[in-house]
Amino acid sequence: MDTVAISPVEGSSEANAGGPVIAFEDVSLAFDDKVVLDRISFTLRPGRLKVILGASGSGKSTVLRLILGLLKADAGRIFVAGHRVDDMSEGDFMAVRSHLGMVFQEGALFDSLTVRENVGYRLYEESDRPLAEVDVRVREVLGFVGLADFAERMPSELSGGQRRRVAIARALTSRPRILLYDEPTTGLDPITALTVDDEVIKLRDLEGVSSIVVTHQLRDAFYMATHRAVTKGADVTFESLPAEEAPKTEFLMLRQGHVAFEGTAAELRGSMDRYLQEFLS
Numbered sequence: 001m002d003t004v005a006i007s008p009v010e011g012s013s014e015a016n017a018g019g020p021v022i023a024f025e026d027v028s029l030a031f032d033d034k035v036v037l038d039r040i041s042f043t044l045r046p047g048r049l050k051v052i053l054g055a056s057g058s059g060k061s062t063v064l065r066l067i068l069g070l071l072k073a074d075a076g077r078i079f080v081a082g083h084r085v086d087d088m089s090e091g092d093f094m095a096v097r098s099h100l101g102m103v104f105q106e107g108a109l110f111d112s113l114t115v116r117e118n119v120g121y122r123l124y125e126e127s128d129r130p131l132a133e134v135d136v137r138v139r140e141v142l143g144f145v146g147l148a149d150f151a152e153r154m155p156s157e158l159s160g161g162q163r164r165r166v167a168i169a170r171a172l173t174s175r176p177r178i179l180l181y182d183e184p185t186t187g188l189d190p191i192t193a194l195t196v197d198d199e200v201i202k203l204r205d206l207e208g209v210s211s212i213v214v215t216h217q218l219r220d221a222f223y224m225a226t227h228r229a230v231t232k233g234a235d236v237t238f239e240s241l242p243a244e245e246a247p248k249t250e251f252l253m254l255r256q257g258h259v260a261f262e263g264t265a266a267e268l269r270g271s272m273d274r275y276l277q278e279f280l281s
Contacts, residue, residue: 019082021046021178021210022067027076027086029062036062038257039076044178047208047248049200051221053279054254060214063254064180067212068100069093081177101171105183109155109163109170115142116151119170141169145199161192168199179203181213185220197223198238204248205229206236218280225249225265253279 020043029037036059044050052060065071066078069085078086083096109118120138123129142148145165155163164184171179181200185193197220203209205228215221228241228248241247251268253261253276261268261276268276 020044020079021081022050022212023077023079024063024066025077025079027066027073027078029059029066029071029073035257037073037254040254040257040259041076042252042259042262044210044212046177046210047204049204049211049213049224049249050252051225051249052212052214052252052254053216053218053221054260055279056216058254059257060254061182064102064182064212064214067180068102069097098174099176099178101174101176101179103164103167103171103179103181103184105186109166111155113155114151115147115153115155115158115166118155118166119151119173121170123173137173138169141172142166144172144202145169159192160188161195164188164196165199168196168203172203177210179209179211181211181215183215183217184213185215185217190219193217193220194223196220197227198229200224201227201238202229202236206231221251222265225251 022044024040024042026039026041027037028039042050052063054060062071066073067080069088069090073086076086077084080096081099085093085096088096110121113121116135116138117124119142120134123134123137139148139151142151145168147162147165147169150158150162155166158166184200185196188196200211200213201224204211213221213224225247226241227238228245229236229238247264250262250264252259255275261271261273269280271277
């Protein structure tokens with residue numbers, strides 16, 4: 001089994017007291033007269049997965065942009081890796097952002113670059129690490145996502161699921177402790193989407209990566225919440241989460257800028273709230 005070494009952010013709450021790696025406290029954001037988020041609060045704990053659900057326009061992707069510093073909140077406080085970022089300058093935020101990995105909806109690969117060049121792009125362009133060292137890292141992360149033999153292929157030669165897994169590998173190259181996924185399985189058939197879901201689970205269970213997944217694919221969301229990755233010899237297998245094992249995944253449901261629900265898969269399925277029942281049906 002290929003593993004990926006990922007180090008805590010220096011000075012973060014995760015590296016110190018084990019506090020939340022992401023925290024929103026009464027965060028609000030509006031565009032002109034349209035309120036997108038209205039005093040929302042939630043936390044993401046180390047090694048956990050938070051699945052954000054909601055109808056189109058409910059603010060799901062806006063949460064990711066606020067974490068990345070691409071948008072500024074109108075009110076409230078946002079903490080990433082123990083650092084308050086909502087009032088940070090762009091220069092100061094760069095140090096925090098370097099420890100975040102982002103997987104975009106369509107993979108966002110450079111069509112003119114090979115898989116190897118795509119995965120290593122950030123390290124090739126933004127660090128002074130020797131090329132040989134970067135190549136070792138690229139091979140490591142490609143092995144982790146099961147694409148070690150695809151390094152010299154072009155993105156056009158890959159299937160949709162392989163492109164998403166390359167995007168995950170690229171997000172891993174800088175050893176982030178936090179990964180953000182924006183609709184990672186949209187447009188994929190169920191079997192292919194499952195390969196992407198498995199990578200998210202592997203990172204959560206085997207590497208302790210903290211993740212937020214924005215999705216409207218309920219099938220994938222519940223699969224990630226109810227399965228775990230385990231090692232058996234040199235192999236990684238995926239199995240249903242035993243009833244006695246505490247879940248590592250929580251759901252956050254957004255509705256019209258508010259938090260309509262936060263809890264486990266079982267709690268979400270068991271909710272008697274009419275809106276949640278209609279959303280899940």
